[in-house]
Amino acid sequence: MSRNFFVPMISILALVGATGAGAQPKPDVVSNGNAWSITFFDDSSPSHTQWATQNLCFYTTGMVGTQLAGTWYSTTFYDWNGTWRQEGDQVFMTGDYAGDVNGNAVGHDGMEWQLVTAERTSEGFGHWKEWRENGGTGLVIGFGNAKFKRLGSCTLQPPVGTDFTTLEKMVMTESMKAPRRYRKDGKEALGPNDGEMVPLQ
16 A cells, blocks of 8 residues: 555544544533432342442533543432543542541542443443542442432523532532432441442332
């Protein structure tokens, strides 16, 4: 093949890369409904025992490079909220809960998952890890698989163009309205994926 063939091909690939950069991923976690459920399945169990399910609301704050970015909170677990990024069909999330030590959260989550379909009833699958700080290497609550299911739209719908600071305050306020959750032994739940948590009525 002649050298002349490669020059136009390189130019075309560079153009495609340039026009694709910064484009909002489709599908995304907000456009067809920003309310989702997340269900934890214990990786340490041979049968991947199902633990807890929580509900989440996602909000976008705009593009960061090639990633769609935003914030989220739970409507079913008190004071659980965080940030998310989506690139292509991959979604990356961090979250905190149990903000009870000098105003700093001692409970943390990380989720990485793939959005499967664009439909209103779309699903996603990936991983969810959760831990608490203990002054050492951390207290792992669980490493597991996660299933996400789109539920529809959240009640809170901020006006278009709401700035990040205002949106962040709204999300924090809403997350404090979620119920406190307890275990079957009456103690407070260790975290959102606690397998001994009493289900909501």
